[in-house]
Structure formats: C-alpha cells, structure tokens
Amino acid sequence: MTESTRTTERISxxxxxxxxxxTLLRKGGLVAFPTExxxxxxxxxxxDRAVASIFDAKGRPRFNPLIVHMADMAMVSRYTDLPDSxxxxxxxxxxxxxxxxxxxxxxxxxxxxxxxxxxxxxxRIPAHGGARDMIRIADRPIAAPSANASGKLSPTEAAxxxxxxxxxxDAVLDGGACSVGLESTVVDVSGDTPVILRxxxxxxxxxxxxxxxxxxxxxDTADEADAxxxxxxxxxxxxxxxxxRLNATTVREGEALIGFGPIAGDxxxxxxxxxxxxxxRLFQLLxxxxxxxxxxxxxxxxxxxxxxxxxxxxxxxRAARG
Ligand code: TXA
Ligand code: MG
Numbered sequence: 001m002t003e004s005t006r007t008t009e010r011i012s013x014x015x016x017x018x019x020x021x022x023t024l025l026r027k028g029g030l031v032a033f034p035t036e037x038x039x040x041x042x043x044x045x046x047x048d049r050a051v052a053s054i055f056d057a058k059g060r061p062r063f064n065p066l067i068v069h070m071a072d073m074a075m076v077s078r079y080t081d082l083p084d085s086x087x088x089x090x091x092x093x094x095x096x097x098x099x100x101x102x103x104x105x106x107x108x109x110x111x112x113x114x115x116x117x118x119x120x121x122x123x124r125i126p127a128h129g130g131a132r133d134m135i136r137i138a139d140r141p142i143a144a145p146s147a148n149a150s151g152k153l154s155p156t157e158a159a160x161x162x163x164x165x166x167x168x169x170d171a172v173l174d175g176g177a178c179s180v181g182l183e184s185t186v187v188d189v190s191g192d193t194p195v196i197l198r199x200x201x202x203x204x205x206x207x208x209x210x211x212x213x214x215x216x217x218x219x220d221t222a223d224e225a226d227a228x229x230x231x232x233x234x235x236x237x238x239x240x241x242x243x244x245r246l247n248a249t250t251v252r253e254g255e256a257l258i259g260f261g262p263i264a265g266d267x268x269x270x271x272x273x274x275x276x277x278x279x280x281r282l283f284q285l286l287x288x289x290x291x292x293x294x295x296x297x298x299x300x301x302x303x304x305x306x307x308x309x310x311x312x313x314x315x316x317x318r319a320a321r322g
Contacts, residue, residue, distance in 0.1 A: 006030075008162065009171040013130045021173045022137035025050075030057055030168075032147035032161045033134055034175030035126040037097045037184050037201045038154040039161050040069065040144030041169065042134075046109040048280035051143050055113075056276050056308045057168040060150045063279070063315050065116040066143045067099050067184070068123050071135040076123055079108045079141060086189045092210050094125040095132065097180050097201030101188040114143045116315075117238030117283035120190045130175045146183060147172075156181045187215070237318055238283065240290035244320040245299040246313075254296030256289040263301035275308045282312060286319070 009024075011017040013034070021031045028050040031042045041058065043050035045068045055063060070076050073090065080102040082090070089100055104110060104121045115121050126132060135142050146154040149164035158174035165172075185207070186198035196204055196217040208214055251257040251265070259265025261273035267285060269278035289298050300316055303309050 005167050006170055008166050008169055010158070010162075011171050011173045013173055013175040017173060018130065018134050018137055021134050021171060022139075024170050025134075025138040025142065026140070028053075029170035030054065031134075032155075032158070032165065032169055032172040033131055033142075033144070034158075034173065034178060035069070035128045035131045035144075036178060037126075037180045037182060038156055038178055039147040039158070039172075040067075040131075040142075041147035041161075041165070042069070042142040042144040044138070045111055045114050045141040045143040048111045048113060048284070049276065051111045051113045052276045052280035052308065054143065054145065055279060055311055057165060058145065058148070058150050060145075061310050061314060063113065063116045063282075063311050065118060065120075065122060066114045066145050067186075068110070068114055068121055069131065069135055069142045069144055070123055070125050071132045072125065075135075075141060076102075076125070079105055079110050080121060080123060081105050083189055085194055088211060089187060089189060089194070089207075090125075093202060093207070095127040096125075097127065097182070097184040098207075099124040099184045099186040099198075101186065101190050101197065103190050110141065111143070111280075112283035112287070113280060115238075115283075117286065120188075122186060124184055128175070128178075130173070134173065154183060237315075238286075239319045240286050240298060242290050242292060242295060243297045244316065245297060246316055246320055247302045248299035249301065251299055252297075255299045256291075256295040256297075258285050258289060258298060258300045260301040260303055265299075265301060269301075269303070269312075273304075275304070275306070275312070278303065279308050279312055282315065 099122050101120050101122045147161045152164045155161045156178040158172050161172045180201040182201040185200040185202040188195045257265035259268035303312050
C-alpha cells in the first residue's frame, strides 16, 4: 500500500518528547499524537508533501478533507475567516471535541489537500494539553485524520496506532488512553445556517442546549469505509468548471494538459512519476488550469492505479463526471 517504509519512534509525552515530535513535524514527518477524542495522524498542514503522505500512510482510497488542529484562536484567525456564527461555538466549546468547517482565508499557506480543493477548512482546538503544546512548539497548524490504516477502527491508545501504522509513520507520541474515545462532532458554519455534518464526542444536545436552538443535521448516508459516521461531507466535492479528459496521452486544440511521468504536459504532477508528489500538487494544478478564459478543457495524463494513485484517480474520475 504505502510506497515508503519508515522506522516508527515511540516517544513519551514529556518536555523532551514534545520537542522531538515538533521537530519531526517541522521536517515534514508523520507523527501520531493523542487528543481527547482519538489519536490523530499529524503532518504540517502548510506542507503539501507532508499532507499527501498522510493519505499514503493510511492507504486511504479517497482524498476526503482533513481536520486541521490548532493551538489557539490566534492561529485560527491566521488561516480562516471566522464567520460571526462561529464565535458562539468557538467561545463555548474550544478547546474541545468540536470541529468547525470554516472559510479558508485567501492566500494562506495552508495546503489545498487539507481542503480537498474546497474553499473551506475543518478546524479544531483540541482539549488535550499535550496536543496543544506540540502544535505550539511546532508553530504550525497540524492536519490529522484518525491515526489508523483505512478501514480500521479509530485508535484510542498508542498501541492501536502501532497495530495498523507501525513502519509507515515517523513516530507515535504516547499520551496514554484518550478520555473521550469518540471522534469530534463536526459542524459546518461556513454557510447561512450551521449544519451538523458528523455526530461525535460532543453530543448534539449539549451544543443545542448551549446555543438555544435546534441544529440541522446531514442524514447519515456515508459511502466511505474509513469514516462510517461521517456523512454529508462526502456529498460536496471539488470539481473544476472546465471539462476534464482523463488518461490523455496527447493534447487537443485549446486544452491544457496536466502531465505525469513521461508525459510532460503544460505542467507535470510529478515529472519523476512520484505519486505522493502528484497527490500533493493535484488540487493546485486543477485550480491553476481551470481557466475558461485560456482553455477549453483540461486533459490529464494517465496515473498508475497503485498506492496513492488510487485516490488520485478516484478524485479525477468524480471530477470528470461532475
Ligand atoms: O476527533 C477527531 O475529529 C479526530 C481527531 C484526530 O481530531 N480526527 C478525525 O479526522 O476524525 P478524520 O479525517 O477521520 O475526519 C474528518 C471529518 C471527515 O468526515 C471529513 O469529511 C470532515 O471531517 N471534513 C474535513 N474537512 C471538511 C470540509 N472542509 N468540509 C466538510 N467536511 C470536512
Ligand atoms: Mg477516521
């Protein structure tokens, strides 16, 4: 599944361990870390290649967007435009097991892969003090899905992480068992009215009681094996405005050609045929060439259906259909 094998360090959660975890993250490494909900598989959210390697390590067949973990509100304001409606949630429930889907700030260095090409980003300030310390020391936002291989249960102990990811990630920061043991509740506050996208560690009743009104919920119809309790978010996918033509070996009149490996194109996802690099540039290049003023369509060179190439092809196929 994964292309690269790594030696996985076991790090204990003390001052020295936090420094080590932060150093690995700053170097683009993958570090599993405890939160109050479940262990997350963390990477620097401003490093495209590091974020792409999360999908590679998990063997995720799809690029669903990831939660970006932040240390404090100052960090949140640096990367998102907080709508007024978000304040009520943030004031009462952060730090805690609540994820808010927020509009991305224009021009931020946040990887496009954490948003799977969308204009929003899911953000959480965890209640776990060790997690916040690690993020603060790393001094960057940390993208993290649950730290399990695709299709496996979410890990609530370091040993669970190792059971499915040993040898695929750089380290696990061992902070013992997670206190909540359930993934965070996800609320989309980027639109006109807040919507619960995933029920989780923060009960909907607690949210509604504090807010004083009933929240809309997206019905639970997930089609994703990795996140059986995470519905709706998969209904919305980034799709370019121009038509997409896949498995293109030559370019047609008016088209832009996104290359891979031996097919150079106007620009290449990866000239060396590196699938992790290709994943890290996918949404960037689609956005760049989705320009009806310059092109009539976008053609994409064939991508091998192996490793993270499966997720790349999945997203391209959906985009071509849309
Ligand atoms: O408790 C948790 O939430 C854990 C810990 C590590 O924080 N993380 C976690 O991440 O469960 P993950 O990737 O397994 O789930 C993230 C959920 C997915 O269902 C995803 O579709 C949704 O959040 N999501 C992320 N970004 C989104 C966005 N921009 N719009 C809509 N949904 C989004
Ligand atoms: Mg998960």
